[in-house]
Amino acid sequence: MSGNFFNRVKKRDDQLFTDLMASCHSELYRLAWHYLKNEHDALDALQEVSCRVYKHFHKVENPKYVKTWMIRIMINYCLDELKRQRKAMPVDSVPDRFETPPDQAAKLDIEQLVHGLDEKYQLIILLKYYHQYTLSEIAENLDIPLGTVKTRLNHGLERLRNQLDREEEH
Numbered sequence: 001m002s003g004n005f006f007n008r009v010k011k012r013d014d015q016l017f018t019d020l021m022a023s024c025h026s027e028l029y030r031l032a033w034h035y036l037k038n039e040h041d042a043l044d045a046l047q048e049v050s051c052r053v054y055k056h057f058h059k060v061e062n063p064k065y066v067k068t069w070m071i072r073i074m075i076n077y078c079l080d081e082l083k084r085q086r087k088a089m090p091v092d093s094v095p096d097r098f099e100t101p102p103d104q105a106a107k108l109d110i111e112q113l114v115h116g117l118d119e120k121y122q123l124i125i126l127l128k129y130y131h132q133y134t135l136s137e138i139a140e141n142l143d144i145p146l147g148t149v150k151t152r153l154n155h156g157l158e159r160l161r162n163q164l165d166r167e168e169e170h
Contacts, residue, residue, distance in 0.1 A: 035078035121156030
């Protein structure tokens with residue numbers, strides 16, 4: 001498959017690109033919705049990421065990692081978009097944190113903490129808990145040993161626990 005895949009990529013096979021986008025469309029949309037919290041921004045993100053994937057598709061080195069690569073592009077786009085939105089938001093329009101329901105506020109805090117982790121921990125936690133990948137699937141997609149995935153997951157979760165403990169102390 002990989003030889004055929006590379007030939008199709010080199011020839012800029014539009015059908016290959018279309019098939020890959022179709023297979024990942026709903027997952028990429030859910031990911032964008034998760035970060036951006038509204039349909040319009042999620043659809044914009046999906047369109048922008050589709051363009052970026054198409055533009056850089058020839059750089060794919062291993063067909064096994066195409067989906068992970070696309071997810072990473074979406075995560076990076078959403079994080080950049082959130083930073084841009086925060087810079088553009090007037091101070092008086094920032095909602096009071098205490099107006100947020102407690103469960104939602106806790107979820108937002110955890111998401112912020114996850115995004116503050118080193119990328120090697122962040123990616124594994126996102127794939128495991130937000131995309132329901134098994135540890136074996138993560139290891140295969142990232143081309144790292146299963147033991148490394150388990151170690152990074154445990155270290156990432158430990159860092160999250162430590163950060164939550166520090167926040168509770170304040």
